[in-house]
Amino acid sequence: MNQTIYYKSKKVLVNTLVHIFLISVAITCLYPLLWMISSSLKTQDMIFKDISLIPHQFRLENYVLAWKGGGFGRNFLNSIIYTVSVVFGIVIVSSMAAYAFSRLRFVGSKFLFVMFMAAMMIPIPGSFVALYVLLNKLHLRNTPIGYILCMINVGLSTSIFMLKTFFDKMPKELEDAARIDGCSKIGIWWHVALPLSKSVLAVVVVFNALAVWNEYILALIIFDNRSFMPLQVALQSFQGEFVTNYPLLMAGLTITALPIILIYLLMQKYIIKGVTQGAVVG
Amino acid sequence: MLFKNLFLGTFILFSVLGCSGQKTSSKPTINIWHWMTDRDPAFQELAKKYEALTGVKVNFELYAPSDAYSQKIRAAAQGTNLPDIFGILGEKRDFASFIRAGHILDLTSYMEEDNSKWKNSFFAKALAVNEFSPQNSYGIESGIYGVPIDIMTIQMVYNKKLFSQLGLNPNRPPKTLKEFLAIGPKIQEAGLQGLVSGWGEVWMVDCLANNYAFNIMGKDKVLATIRGEVPYTDPDWIRVFTVFKEMKESGVLAQGLVTMINKSAEQLFANEKAVFAFNGSWCVNVYKGMNPDLEYGSMLPPAASDKYPMSIWGGAGSSFMVNARSKNKEEAVKFLAWLTGQDQQAYLAAETNNLPANKNSLSKIPEVLAQFARGMDYATHPNVWGVSEFSLVIEAFDRGIQSIIIGEKTPEQVAAEVQKVKERELAKRKAR
Numbered sequence: 001m002n003q004t005i006y007y008k009s010k011k012v013l014v015n016t017l018v019h020i021f022l023i024s025v026a027i028t029c030l031y032p033l034l035w036m037i038s039s040s041l042k043t044q045d046m047i048f049k050d051i052s053l054i055p056h057q058f059r060l061e062n063y064v065l066a067w068k069g070g071g072f073g074r075n076f077l078n079s080i081i082y083t084v085s086v087v088f089g090i091v092i093v094s095s096m097a098a099y100a101f102s103r104l105r106f107v108g109s110k111f112l113f114v115m116f117m118a119a120m121m122i123p124i125p126g127s128f129v130a131l132y133v134l135l136n137k138l139h140l141r142n143t144p145i146g147y148i149l150c151m152i153n154v155g156l157s158t159s160i161f162m163l164k165t166f167f168d169k170m171p172k173e174l175e176d177a178a179r180i181d182g183c184s185k186i187g188i189w190w191h192v193a194l195p196l197s198k199s200v201l202a203v204v205v206v207f208n209a210l211a212v213w214n215e216y217i218l219a220l221i222i223f224d225n226r227s228f229m230p231l232q233v234a235l236q237s238f239q240g241e242f243v244t245n246y247p248l249l250m251a252g253l254t255i256t257a258l259p260i261i262l263i264y265l266l267m268q269k270y271i272i273k274g275v276t277q278g279a280v281v282g
Numbered sequence: 283m284l285f286k287n288l289f290l291g292t293f294i295l296f297s298v299l300g301c302s303g304q305k306t307s308s309k310p311t312i313n314i315w316h317w318m319t320d321r322d323p324a325f326q327e328l329a330k331k332y333e334a335l336t337g338v339k340v341n342f343e344l345y346a347p348s349d350a351y352s353q354k355i356r357a358a359a360q361g362t363n364l365p366d367i368f369g370i371l372g373e374k375r376d377f378a379s380f381i382r383a384g385h386i387l388d389l390t391s392y393m394e395e396d397n398s399k400w401k402n403s404f405f406a407k408a409l410a411v412n413e414f415s416p417q418n419s420y421g422i423e424s425g426i427y428g429v430p431i432d433i434m435t436i437q438m439v440y441n442k443k444l445f446s447q448l449g450l451n452p453n454r455p456p457k458t459l460k461e462f463l464a465i466g467p468k469i470q471e472a473g474l475q476g477l478v479s480g481w482g483e484v485w486m487v488d489c490l491a492n493n494y495a496f497n498i499m500g501k502d503k504v505l506a507t508i509r510g511e512v513p514y515t516d517p518d519w520i521r522v523f524t525v526f527k528e529m530k531e532s533g534v535l536a537q538g539l540v541t542m543i544n545k546s547a548e549q550l551f552a553n554e555k556a557v558f559a560f561n562g563s564w565c566v567n568v569y570k571g572m573n574p575d576l577e578y579g580s581m582l583p584p585a586a587s588d589k590y591p592m593s594i595w596g597g598a599g600s601s602f603m604v605n606a607r608s609k610n611k612e613e614a615v616k617f618l619a620w621l622t623g624q625d626q627q628a629y630l631a632a633e634t635n636n637l638p639a640n641k642n643s644l645s646k647i648p649e650v651l652a653q654f655a656r657g658m659d660y661a662t663h664p665n666v667w668g669v670s671e672f673s674l675v676i677e678a679f680d681r682g683i684q685s686i687i688i689g690e691k692t693p694e695q696v697a698a699e700v701q702k703v704k705e706r707e708l709a710k711r712k713a714r
Contacts (some may be wrong), residue, residue, distance in 0.1 A: 047548055125353070132357035141361070169464045220345050221354045224313075224365075236346045240319035242564040243571055 036257075040066075040250035047158070047246045059247065066251035071235040079213060079231040080259075082148060085203055086212045089152040090159050091221050094204065097156070097196070098163030099189045103175070113164070120157040127219055135222055138266050142224045150218060155208040166200045167193060202270030206263060298503040311339040312614050313365035315358075317351035318600060319344060321431075324633040328626055338613055341658060357384055364605045365554075370428075374411075374665040378420035380603070381427055383496045387604040390425040392615050400619055401426070405658050408433045408639045410666040411598040415607050418668060428601040429618045430639035432630065435596035435657040436489055436562045438477075440582075442577040444557045448472055455581035459525065462584035466532030469557055475536035477529070478551055479560035480544025481687075484680035489595045490560055491683055493583050496662065498594035508669045510708050514679075514701040515694075523693030526686050534558070540684040552576055563599070563654035567635040580653040582660060596661030599636060672707040675700060 040054045040062055046055065066072065100106075101113045131150055132141065140146030170193065178188045194201070216232035223229055235256060238249035264271070316325065322344045329340035343365070358364045364385055370377050380386050393401035401409065412428030413421065424685045442452035448468045456462040471474045481487045495504045499518035506512045507519070526619045529535050536542070536556055544561070551559040552572035559565070560583070569576050585592045602621075604614045620626060627638035631647050637655045638644065642657055663672065671679075682696030691699075 045573055046572045048553060128353060129357045129360055133360055136361040136363065141363070217350050217353065221357050222351045224315075224343065224363075226343060236350075237319055237322070237344060238346055241317065241346075241348050242562075243320045243567050245571075 014016055016281075031212040036250050036253055039246055040254050042247055043247065044247055048127045053195070061143050061252040062247045063255065066238070066248040068256065068273040069120060069248060070229065070237050070252050072234055072252070072255065074227055075229055075231045075234040076255075078228060079143070081144070082151065082230055083193050083209050083212045085148045086155065087088040087208050089148065089206060090208050091201060093152065093196060094156050094159035095201070096189060099162045099193050100163050101160065102167035102170075104185075113160075116157050117238075120161070124154060125217065128218060131218070132221055141222050142228070145226055146230070147222055151215065154212060154218075159208065160226055162200055162204060163197060170196060197230050199270045202267045206267055206271055209261055209263055213256075289510065293383050294312050310337075310610065310613060312367065312610055312617055314340065314342050314354070314367040314602070315345055315351070315365045315601075316342060316369060316602075317344070317346050317348045317371065319346045321600075321630065321634045321636070324630050327633075328621060328629065330554060332617060332620060336616075338617065340617060351511050356551050359383065366605050366608040366610045367456075367559065367602050367618065368605065369600060369602055370688070373670075375420060375670070377412075377427070378414070378422050381414075382420075384606055385603075386427050387606040387611055387615070388423070388425040388427060389429065389615065392619070393426050394450065396428050398620070403622065403624070403640050403642060404430055405433055405618050405639060405641050407658055407661045407663075407666070408598040409598060411663060412601050412603075413666075415668060417669075427597070428603045429622055430598035430601045431622065432599040432627075432634075432636040433639050433655070433658060434563045434599035434637060435581075435594055435661055436486075436560070437562060437654060438581050439551065439559045439565065440581060441551065441554055441557055444474060444554060444578060448557070452577075452579075455573060455579060456584045459528070459584045459586040463532040463534055465530055465557070466529075466531075466534035470533040475550055475556040476534040477558040477560060478536045478539065478542060478556040481684070482541045482682070482687050484677070486544065486560065487680045487683050488676060491522055491526070491679065492595070492609050492664075493593055494525050494586055497583075497585050497590055497694035498522055498525075498587045500590040501593070501662070505667055505669055508667070508671045510704065514704060515697045520693050520697050521586070523683065523686055523696050525537070526683050527693055530687050530689070535687065546700050548572065551578075561656075563569045563637050563651070566648070566651055566654065570635060578650065580650060582657065592660060593662050594657055594660050595663050596658055597663040597666065598639065669702070672704070674707055675704045678703040 034053055037056060039047050040061065041058045042050065042055045043057075043059060046057075050056065095131070097116075101109060135141040135146045135150070138146070140149070174192055175188050178192045183191060213230075214232060215234065216230065219228075219230050219233055220236075223233075234251065235252045238245040239251060314325075316322070318325070322342065325342040329342055333339050345354050347605055348371050351369075355370065358368075358530060359380065370380055377386075385647070408430040409426060412430060413426050414422040414424050416424040418424065427504045438455075440455050445452040445455075448465065450465065450468075456465060466476060479486050479490075480659065492504070495518075498521050499516075503512055503516075503518065507514065507516070513519075536547075536550070547556070547559060548561065548565060548568050549572060550556040551561075551565075552569045554573070554576065570576070582592045582594060601701055604611050608614060622640055624640055624642045627640035627643040628645075628647075630636065631638040631643060631651070635648075637651060637658075638647070644652060646653070682691065682700055685691040686693060686696055
């Protein structure tokens with residue numbers, strides 16, 4: 001009897017501690033988001049005077065001002081085009097490359113794979129000037145296509161690594177069956193490998209979409225024309241060297257965060273599965 | 283079939299995106315890249331006025347934040363894609379490297395036209411930042427290579443309301459270190475914060491310490507120290523370090539000052555929690571945004587000695603340079619001459635709360651800005667000294683002061699450590 005009470009109390013205590021820990025982690029994650037939304041509804045001086053999360057007056061016009069002042073319309077469209085194009089390019093190239101590295105035997109495959117992995121170690125800002133000079137020579141500087149190609153290149157290494165890890169574990173019998181049914185190598189990649197790797201692809205899509213959506217330094221460097229800039233560059237217009245327009249910046253950030261939160265929510269179930277299947281197991 | 287459509291779709295998308303970058307215009311256009319977010323609307327307005335006046339289109343492109351802007355300028359210089367007008371953020375040696383690479387036009391002849399009319403319209407110290415003197419240590423041909431758009435000074439500000447609350451005269455800020463230190467116990471008693479500043483970003487500590495060095499030993503001795511002719515263990519330097527010890531002991535410094543970033547310091551001062559702040563003239567705009575009702579005045583750092591005048595850092599806040607390779611360079615120079623004219627500078631000051639570089643434009647600016655501008659009489663800046671201290675010595679110097687403030691080291695210990703680093707660096711230079 002005493003033992004049962006002991007075990008029950010122990011379970012309650014452990015559960016309480018685990019919940020307290022999880023709640024505190026959740027608060028840590030959610031608080032910045034709530035602060036961002038709250039600040040987007042305040043005036044500049046209220047942000048510094050009033051620390052409560054619920055503003056005394058809701059200034060919804062901050063969203064309109066941010067949209068107009070930051071020139072969000074064109075930049076928003078640009079960001080969507082860049083994100084879709086880059087993620088599409090990465091999914092196609094990285095899945096083909098990962099499948100080739102996993103299944104095809106050719107001279108130098110290991111060396112090439114190591115080279116791709118080594119690219120993961122190079123910090124992106126370190127390659128900016130080199131990329132600029134290269135794009136300039138190719139006459140692709142200040143063009144969306146140049147930016148898209150650079151961003152595809154940036155996302156390839158990690159995506160290939162994740163997909164190759166998954167393809168390595170994929171049963172070979174499935175491919176044999178497809179081959180008997182008359183599938184070519186491309187056919188196997190399209191009809192067998194890609195559908196099976198849906199969950200890993202979801203992770204690749206979300207990770208890369210997030211990276212492209214939030215990128216601004218490369219865009220700022222290679223674009224001279226403001227009409228090509230992505231959304232994140234527009235956000236910087238609220239952030240000065242000494243003065244930052246916090247209400248408009250926070251309104252802009254809220255607008256910017258929405259699409260990416262939406263993508264995450266839509267793909268949530270695949271992401272958890274994908275991370276455990278591809279990235280972690282590898 | 284699916285693949286065919288997929289690749290065709292991708293090809294069309296890329297082709298459309300690739301082609302959309304080509305635009306042509308027959309109108310002459312001056313392209314300017316800048317990083318000044320707060321000044322962008324005023325620049326755009328001035329560009330419209332200039333186009334209406336001359337028919338020359340001026341295209342101000344904003345690339346913020348300043349770190350990313352610097353990267354863009356460096357990358358563009360590598361690819362020889364710099365715009366007609368741009369700015370260089372960084373130390374004078376960076377400026378010199380751009381001139382050496384042939385990217386920046388020498389503006390001396392333009393400045394000296396009409397009996398130096400353009401040159402004389404500026405505060406001399408604002409121009410000095412963009413000037414290279416004969417036989418400068420950078421090996422650059424002497425001349426003026428940039429146009430100051432505005433100026434800045436770094437001084438102290440004090441809260442007038444809190445001054446009254448402490449029983450002090452709000453119109454008479456402390457002039458001597460002794461008077462300043464005497465306020466410390468009153469601040470402690472009232473439960474307020476004393477001096478706040480971004481001393482976590484160490485350059486601001488360096489700035490105040492240099493102010494006191496100039497005040498205690500004079501410019502010549504400071505520069506002699508940088509040249510390695512006077513050691514940091516000299517009693518005058520120990521006195522400079524001791525000023526910080528005395529400030530700490532009197533309670534006139536705010537809690538956590540050594541790790542404080544300037545944004546937090548500005549917030550504390552704007553929210554009337556701190557009596558003093560050490561900040562640049564840009565703070566006028568910052569405080570206005572944070573607390574429009576804040577009542578404050580600016581003051582020079584209280585003097586520790588009457589032997590030499592108090593000195594503050596100041597000079598050109600932001601400057602523009604003309605691309606020496608630009609086909610529009612003559613037009614670009616004309617535009618800069620117009621932009622720094624009296625009316626345009628007054629407009630910029632009124633719209634952005636920055637101090638005008640044109641000394642004739644001071645008449646219509648708010649009193650607190652005028653106070654900062656008057657500080658230009660005491661201004662100096664490392665960029666105009668002609669000699670630079672070793673980075674490692676600066677680091678040891680600033681970290682040393684932080685150690686004194688937190689009570690870890692004595693002024694004598696810090697002086698000895700800084701001198702040790704200095705000797706090591708001098709020996710390395712000799713070996714090279």
